Amino acid sequence: MGAESPPKEPSPKIVIVDESPIRAAILEEGLREAGFTGVVHISEMQSLLQRIYALDPDVILIDLENPSRDILEQMFQVSRAVRRPIAMFVDQSDAASIQASVDAGVSAYIVDGLKKERIKPILDLCISRFNAFAKLQDELDRAKSALEDRKVIDRAKGILMKLKGLTEEEAYVLLRSTAMREKKKIGEIAQSILTASELLK
Amino acid sequence: MSTPLHVGFIPLIDAAALIVAVDKGFARAEGLDVTLAREVSWSNVRDKLNIGLFDAAHLLAPVAIASSLGLGHVKVPIVASFNLGLNGNAITVSPALHAAILREIDGDRFDPMVTARALARVVAARRKSGAEPLTFGMTFPFSTHNYQLRFWMAAGGVDPDEDVRMVVLPPPYMVESLANKQVDAFCVGAPWNSIAVDLGIGHILHFVSDILLNAVEKVLAFRQGWSERNKEVVAALVRAAFRAAEFIEQHENRAEVARILAQPERIGVPADVIQRTLEGRLKISPDGTMHENKRYLLVGREGAARPDTAQAAWLYAQMVRWGQAPLSPAALDAAMAVFRPDLYDAALGPEAREPVSNVVGAFAGPAFEPRDIAGHLAAFEIGRWKG
Numbered sequence: 001m002g003a004e005s006p007p008k009e010p011s012p013k014i015v016i017v018d019e020s021p022i023r024a025a026i027l028e029e030g031l032r033e034a035g036f037t038g039v040v041h042i043s044e045m046q047s048l049l050q051r052i053y054a055l056d057p058d059v060i061l062i063d064l065e066n067p068s069r070d071i072l073e074q075m076f077q078v079s080r081a082v083r084r085p086i087a088m089f090v091d092q093s094d095a096a097s098i099q100a101s102v103d104a105g106v107s108a109y110i111v112d113g114l115k116k117e118r119i120k121p122i123l124d125l126c127i128s129r130f131n132a133f134a135k136l137q138d139e140l141d142r143a144k145s146a147l148e149d150r151k152v153i154d155r156a157k158g159i160l161m162k163l164k165g166l167t168e169e170e171a172y173v174l175l176r177s178t179a180m181r182e183k184k185k186i187g188e189i190a191q192s193i194l195t196a197s198e199l200l201k
Numbered sequence: 202m203s204t205p206l207h208v209g210f211i212p213l214i215d216a217a218a219l220i221v222a223v224d225k226g227f228a229r230a231e232g233l234d235v236t237l238a239r240e241v242s243w244s245n246v247r248d249k250l251n252i253g254l255f256d257a258a259h260l261l262a263p264v265a266i267a268s269s270l271g272l273g274h275v276k277v278p279i280v281a282s283f284n285l286g287l288n289g290n291a292i293t294v295s296p297a298l299h300a301a302i303l304r305e306i307d308g309d310r311f312d313p314m315v316t317a318r319a320l321a322r323v324v325a326a327r328r329k330s331g332a333e334p335l336t337f338g339m340t341f342p343f344s345t346h347n348y349q350l351r352f353w354m355a356a357g358g359v360d361p362d363e364d365v366r367m368v369v370l371p372p373p374y375m376v377e378s379l380a381n382k383q384v385d386a387f388c389v390g391a392p393w394n395s396i397a398v399d400l401g402i403g404h405i406l407h408f409v410s411d412i413l414l415n416a417v418e419k420v421l422a423f424r425q426g427w428s429e430r431n432k433e434v435v436a437a438l439v440r441a442a443f444r445a446a447e448f449i450e451q452h453e454n455r456a457e458v459a460r461i462l463a464q465p466e467r468i469g470v471p472a473d474v475i476q477r478t479l480e481g482r483l484k485i486s487p488d489g490t491m492h493e494n495k496r497y498l499l500v501g502r503e504g505a506a507r508p509d510t511a512q513a514a515w516l517y518a519q520m521v522r523w524g525q526a527p528l529s530p531a532a533l534d535a536a537m538a539v540f541r542p543d544l545y546d547a548a549l550g551p552e553a554r555e556p557v558s559n560v561v562g563a564f565a566g567p568a569f570e571p572r573d574i575a576g577h578l579a580a581f582e583i584g585r586w587k588g
Contacts, residue, residue, distance in 0.1 A: 045374070046381075046383065047383070049368070064241075064242075064245055065241060066241065066242070067241040067242050067371035067373060067374065068242075068371060068374075069241075069242040069244045069245065070242045070243050070244055070340065070341055070369055070370075070371050071368075071369050071370065071371070072244075073243075073244055073273065073341065073342055073369065074342055074368070074369040076273045076274070076342065098248075098252055099252055102248055102249065102252060102254065107244070107248070
């Protein structure tokens, strides 16, 4: 009782290298909520190494779709160009965490000597935010293509109604039964009707 | 029943044997159902091979060795059972550096010793005038491009760590970086040198085949443990790549090969650039000057596909020379053990045994002796390793 808690270590300085501003914002927000206050996002890949050296971070997070990852590998080298040696965060005893991070599409680089237990929560958070973003992106893509399909189907229905004197309901039934017979999506059948009507104009 | 395989590659022309093996059906004929995964960085290819997301990969030969020795990254033993390409790189310089080198040239402009000495004079003049050091782009710390640039400039008296800046750049960024003067020169594989010339922002100074007669470039790489458990699959993929390499090297197939490789999901550059590269006939200056070297890129020809342990030793010697690896007999053995001519022979049988002379054949220094790396390196003045 009354024992003083040990002085808190300062929050490590984290740099996020990601060309996707939305994903970077999601990750940054997560890190801040978890109490990591020193987070900087780099989205511009020009002079990447110089900018990283100027920021002098403890941890660098980079997405795997980024070709600039190879630039960071240079930081492992002992040379005049490299100020502080950096290591990739790989814990050889923890294959699952490497697998999870590659699956999520992110990689972490840390300054040599930074304690493993300080990095683990950052990487875990990063993996879960990257996965959340991928899911969001997937849902967005599906919603977008559903919307596109809707527009195409509506136009195809209009053409059928006009040409064959059908009601909207009948036009839809015709589209659907054709799609089922030809084992195609309704959107594809609708698109071919639009293409044909363009050609026959 | 066909065996599913995941194989990673970087969109470069020296992935040709792998891509043609899949797209032309040679892999299927061997009972393999190969999914090719196009990657954006060597780090990704290395990591995905290491953790088993890829069964095999198109890999920089020095990365296979570095991974086996645990240099710069986690140690995962890799084996290379097939050379996907010998040579194929070139050094491209900005118009300004090209003009500066030509002003200093004293001899044959295509002689790498002559250009390296001219570069040394350019570097000295820049230092005297207080100008920024020249910056050279290459693709990876453990890359043939890094060692080839260093070998060339050091022969002329330029210390790559003291006199210039060496920076890693992903191949797709090379051209842009040269255009906006972030780098003054780069060494990279095809098609990027030709693209810089076609855009009028670079001159090809040398084909690497003018610097080294035979330089192993990319290999077909497997995790060692996996290769031992899947010997038949390794052999089947080697056979498929061998057939593809034979197909590529037939002159009458070149147009079709270029079309296959030009697909957007494969290499995605114009077919005519690919065809010029395969034929070793490249435009080297924006004014249309051509330069030809039949050895520009070897895909299987002259026994080029058979791994040669002396080539692995040469790459290891470069790692030692530039301070990336310590010199030890055990590490040398481990490096040489990455290259597996025995796996190649086992897959192909007697038909593969054409006479092979893949000597490195560098333009400077003594002939390479794999078993005496200390003695070999002692012949070079510049280097981070002091014996």
